[in-house]
Amino acid sequence: MRHHAPATNDAAAPRFLCSSWTQLAYFGEAIHRGGSRIGPRIQRYYELILLVEGDARVELGTKKFHLASGQMCLFRPAMRQAIHFEAAPKTHHVRCATLNPHLVSAPLADALRATADQIAITQRCSSLVDIGLSLPRLAGEQAQGLIESLAMATIQEYLFDAECSGAPPPAEPNPLRRALEWIGRTGASPVDIASLSREAGVSPTHLLRMFKQHMGTTPMHYVWEMRARRGVQLLRETELSVGEVAWRCGFQTPFHFSRWVKKLHGVSPAGIRQQARPQA
Numbered sequence: 001m002r003h004h005a006p007a008t009n010d011a012a013a014p015r016f017l018c019s020s021w022t023q024l025a026y027f028g029e030a031i032h033r034g035g036s037r038i039g040p041r042i043q044r045y046y047e048l049i050l051l052v053e054g055d056a057r058v059e060l061g062t063k064k065f066h067l068a069s070g071q072m073c074l075f076r077p078a079m080r081q082a083i084h085f086e087a088a089p090k091t092h093h094v095r096c097a098t099l100n101p102h103l104v105s106a107p108l109a110d111a112l113r114a115t116a117d118q119i120a121i122t123q124r125c126s127s128l129v130d131i132g133l134s135l136p137r138l139a140g141e142q143a144q145g146l147i148e149s150l151a152m153a154t155i156q157e158y159l160f161d162a163e164c165s166g167a168p169p170p171a172e173p174n175p176l177r178r179a180l181e182w183i184g185r186t187g188a189s190p191v192d193i194a195s196l197s198r199e200a201g202v203s204p205t206h207l208l209r210m211f212k213q214h215m216g217t218t219p220m221h222y223v224w225e226m227r228a229r230r231g232v233q234l235l236r237e238t239e240l241s242v243g244e245v246a247w248r249c250g251f252q253t254p255f256h257f258s259r260w261v262k263k264l265h266g267v268s269p270a271g272i273r274q275q276a277r278p279q280a
Contacts, residue, residue, distance in 0.1 A: 020135040022144040024100040025151035027132030031233065032085050032092040039082030046099045046112065047075040048158055049083070050121050050129060052229060053184055054092025057084045060117055068177060069184030070215075070226075072125065073118040074158055077101045093233065095129050097154040104155075112155070116162040120176065123216035125161060128154040130264065165214055175200040176210045183223055188250035191223055227251065228260035235261075235269055236276040242269045 019028040026045075032038075032054070040059065050072040058067050059082040060075065067073055067083070075081045085092040101109070132150045135143070179200040183191070196219050197204040211219045231249040234240055240248070246257035254269075261269050 020132055020147055022147050024103055024144075025148040026098040027096070027129060027135075027147070027151065028098070029093075029095045029133055031237075032094060034085060034091065035087035036092075037082060037084045040080055041082070043075045043077055043079050043081050045075075045077060046101060046104060046155055048097045048125075048129075048154060049073050049075065050095040050097075050126065052093040052095060052121075052226065054094075055086040055088070055181075055184075056092060057086075058082070058118075059084075063117065065118060067118060068181050070121055070180035070222075071118055071177075072121045072158065074112065074115065074155075076112060093229070095133070097129055097132060097151050099148075099151040099155050103148060103152060108156070108159075111159055115159050116165070119158070119162050119165050120180065120214050122157070122161045122214075125154060125157045128157055134265065175202045175207065176214055179207060179211075179219065183226060186250075188227075188248055190250070193219055196223075224251075224260055225264065228257065228264055231257055231269075232261060232265065232272055235272045245269070 019026065021027070034054075049067075051067050051069055053069050055069065056067045058065055058073055059080070060073070061079045061081075065073075104112070128150060132147065132154065135147060135150075179196055182196065182199040193204045193207070197207045200207050202210070207219055211217060211222060215222055217225075227249045231245045231251070234245045234248065235242075238245075242257065243254045246254045249257065251257040251260075258269055261267070261272060265272060267275070
C-alpha cells in the first residue's frame with residue numbers, strides 16, 4: 001500500500017520524485033511550489049521531514065516555528081500538524097521518512113515525545129534517507145523488513161542527533177542557521193569559506209567547528225552536497241545536458257559535478273537520468 005498523499009492546495013500540487021514503501025514504513029521525496037502547504041491534518045505516523053531547500057512555517061499542535069533549508073523536524077502520531085511553504089519563486093525540496101507507531105516500543109515512544117521538534121540535518125540521517133530512497137520498487141514486496149528497519153534507524157538517528165545537539169534551535173538565528181539559510185539562497189553563485197563565515201558573523205575556524213559539531217561535515221562539503229542534490233533533481237526532471245545542469249548548480253566543470261553525483265548515489269549522472277525514465 002502506498003503511503004497516503006499529503007493534503008495540499010490544488011493550485012500548487014507537489015511533484016513526487018521517488019519513493020519506497022511498505023504497509024508500515026515509507027521514504028519519499030517531493031518538490032513543492034512556493035505558497036503550497038501540507039495539511040493541516042492529524043498525524044497518523046512518526047514522520048521525519050527534511051527540508052533540503054526552501055523555507056517553511058510549521059504548526060505542530062499548539063507550537064509554531066520556522067523550518068529553514070538544512071533543517072529537519074519530527075511529527076508524532078495523534079498531533080495536528082501543517083507545513084506552509086514560503087510564497088517565493090523558488091521551489092521547496094522535501095524528503096521524508098515515515099514509520100508506523102506499531103513498530104515503536106513504549107520506551108522509544110516516550111523518548112520521541114520528549115525530544116526536540118527540529119534540529120539541523122545531519123550527514124548520518126541524510127545518508128539513511130538516501131539509502132531508503134535508492135531502494136527499487138520491488139523492495140516493498142521482497143524486502144519489506146529492509147525498508148522498515150531503515151525507517152526505524154532513521155527515526156532513532158534523529159533522536160540520537162537531537163540528544164547530541166541539546167536544545168532545539170533558538171528563535172533568533174544563530175551563526176550556523178544563518179550559514180545554512182545563505183547556502184540555500186546562493187543557488188549557483190560562487191561561494192567560499194570566507195564569504196560564508198562573513199554571512200554567519202563568525203570566523204572561518206569557528207564556522208568549521210560548528211559545522212563539524214552539528215552537521216558532521218565541513219561547510220564546503222555541505223555546499224557541494226546540496227548543489228549536487230539540486231543537480232540530481234534537474235537530471236530527473238529535465239532533459240538539460242549534464243554540462244548545463246552542472247553550470248546551473250554552480251559547478252565549474254561537468255567532471256566536478258559527476259564526481260559528486262557518484263559519491264552521493266553510486267552512479268553517474270547518465271545513470272541517474274536512466275533510472276528516472278519510465279521502464280517499458
